[in-house]
Amino acid sequence: MTVTQPVVCTTVAQLREEIAARVAAGAATVGLLPTMGALHHGHLEIARRTRAENDLAVVSVFVNPLQFGPGEDFESYPRQLAQDVAALAAEGVDLVFAPPVEEMYPGGAPVVSVTSGTAGAVLEGATRPGHFDGALTVVNKLFTIMAPGPRIPFRAYFGEKDAQQLLLMQRMVRDFDHRVEIRPVPIVRSERGLALSSRNQYLSAEQAEHALVLHRTLVALAAGELTLEQARERVAAEPEVRLDYLVTVDPQDLELVDPAPGALALVAAWVGPTRLIDNMRI
Amino acid sequence: MTVTQPVVCTTVAQLREEIAARVAAGAATVGLLPTMGALHHGHLEIARRTRAENDLAVVSVFVNPLQFGPGEDFESYPRQLAQDVAALAAEGVDLVFAPPVEEMYPGGAPVVSVTSGTAGAVLEGATRPGHFDGALTVVNKLFTIMAPGPRIPFRAYFGEKDAQQLLLMQRMVRDFDHRVEIRPVPIVRSERGLALSSRNQYLSAEQAEHALVLHRTLVALAAGELTLEQARERVAAEPEVRLDYLVTVDPQDLELVDPAPGALALVAAWVGPTRLIDNMRI
Structure with a gap:
């Protein structure tokens, strides 16, 4: 089987030229x-959907320093562009945007940036200060850089598992007023209900059993x-499980609300040493 | 003389349709x-330039609640849309975008907004906390709403007199990565050098004389x-003048720098009860 290699763009100008040429x-x-x-299995699943639903399928690969905190693993975060490009080639992706940090943030961190205020400082944001603002800032740039113009529908794909991130992106x-349609990608679960995560590999067989309490309770x-x-x-009563939070929020602004229809239930818990998250619409 | 009335758009959808139709x-x-x-004389001068330099000239008229502080005059800020539209008609402006607050901020204040961090909290920002973030948030929306697409040059006009605002917009x-070219509009001065401002009307003849120290010193x-x-x-030695700040900054990030070529000198002072600002490139 022959696969066409995606064009790898490393500059904003090159990405814009490629998109304009293909449009x-x-x-359309x-x-x-x-x-x-x-990239792991989950990413490739979404890449396949991006490919299937659009004439032009673009995947950005950028380890964004803004969304790592001081104690976090920006330097040691895995970088394997050649492997990622090969995997995306197999899915038929057209363009890979893999800019160096200096291309996205010339002259250092941006002076003007995106903030989600308290909505990005609660729940997952409470354990990772600045994380969501960093993610919003880079995705805002990607949306503006790629905007193909008023006549061309533009979709961006985010997993429902990172519910807070998805809600903030939608918000x-x-x-x-971005002319982007966010297409949420449903949580993939094991047969017994555990939300798939690369962290599940750290669970012992027994812990994986206990972790089922999250989905069952939701x-x-x-x-x-x-x-x-x-x-x-x-x-909290489940052995080996330590609850961080279980709340119901308004998906519009992440404010806490009663568990009524339309609300989103969010849970985070440690199972042994592994932190897991899950969520479900009420 | 017949003048063509501008089309007044009050919704985002209507503005987008009008722009798309004219493009x-x-x-071009x-x-x-x-x-x-x-609108006063200064605005109309810029409206004339916007008209002359573009095929499609748009003026937005929106009293943005986000850029007013709690003690400020959002409620009492003058609103005179019919007069403004008539004045813009005389300048040949094509579209006026005058949305109600609920159109720009449906459901209340935005959850996700724009921040300029410390660069927007110093100098003028020190006396008006949140002002620049509010201005950036609404202008960011205007840029995204109006973006005419990759092939159509899009320019936005800001006066050099509000130097900090101009620098933050450029930043x-x-x-x-907005596809917008900011076109700065030079400060208009009286024959003797006083930067024109609607606040100059509050100055007595004697105060207006003392106010000349600002330009002379720059x-x-x-x-x-x-x-x-x-x-x-x-x-500070000038009678009736009380200095707020006189600094030189790097126009890239508003950090204080020595008064070397490329730096921007910014001054703010009260002359009697009237606060004036001025600036000059070194």
Whole structure:
């Protein structure tokens, strides 16, 4: 089987030229999957969908320093562009945007940036200060850089598992009037309900069994069988599981609300030493 | 003389449709002058330039609640849309974008917004906390809403008198990769050098005389005839004048720098009860 290699763009100007040329040549829709590289099965699943749903399929590979905190692993984060490009070639992706840091942030960190205020400082943001603002800042740039013009539908793909990130991206599109349609990608689960994550590999067989309490409790909460307090107690009572939070929020602004229809239930817990997140619409 | 009335758009969708229709009909360049209305001579001068330099001339009239602080005059800020539209008609402006607050911020204040961090909190930002972030947030929206597409040059006009605002807008365009060219509009001065401002009307004849020290001192500083300290002393020594700040900054990030070529000298002072600002490139 022959695969066409994607064009790898390393500058903003080159990416814009490639997109303009392909739109001029007839591409009527553009799709973007933003990643930090080190692509795994889950990414490739979304790349396939991006490919299938758009004339022009673009994947960005950029380890964004802004979304790492001081104690975090920006330097040691895995970088394997050649492997990633090969994997994306097999999925038929057209363009890979892999800029160096200096191309995205010439002269250092941006002076003007994106902030999600308190909505990005709670829940996952509480354990990673600045993380969401960094992610929003780089995705805002990707949206503006790639904007193919008013007549060309432009879609961006984000997983539902990182619910807070997805909600903030949707909110940015609305608050900034980006002409981008966010296409959420549903959580993929094991047969027994555990949300797939690269961190699941750290779970022992026994821990993986205990971790099922997260999904089971979300289902019961969504069905109205448990109050929020009972749901928390059920998670906390599971051996080896330590609850970080279990809340229901308004997907518009991430404010805490009662577990009523339309709300989103979010859970984070340590199972042994491994931190897992999951979520479900009520 | 007959004048064509500008089309007044009150929704984002309507503005986008009008721009798309005019681009489709052959408009090859788009210009934007963002205002809060209550247009005076200075605005109309810039409107004329926007008209002359672009096929499609757009003026936004929007009193942006985000850029007013709690103690400020958002409610009482003058609103006179009919007069403004008539004045813009006389200048040949094509479109006026005058959305209600709910159109720009549906459901209330945005969750995701633009911040300039410390660069927007110093100098003028020190006396108006949040002001520049509010201005950047709304102009970012205007840029995204109006973006006419990759092939159509898009220009936005800002006065050099509000130097910090201009620098932050230029920085946002660069940091956000907006496809907008900021066209700075030079300061208009009286014959004797006083920067024109609607606040000059509050000055007595004597105060207007004392206010000339601002421009005179900037000229001497730019010519290297005074040190920064001597320049401050000269302003402070003028009767009726109370210096707020006189600094030189790097126009890239508003960091304080020595008064060397390329730096921008910024001054703010009260003359009697009236606060004036002025600036000059070294």
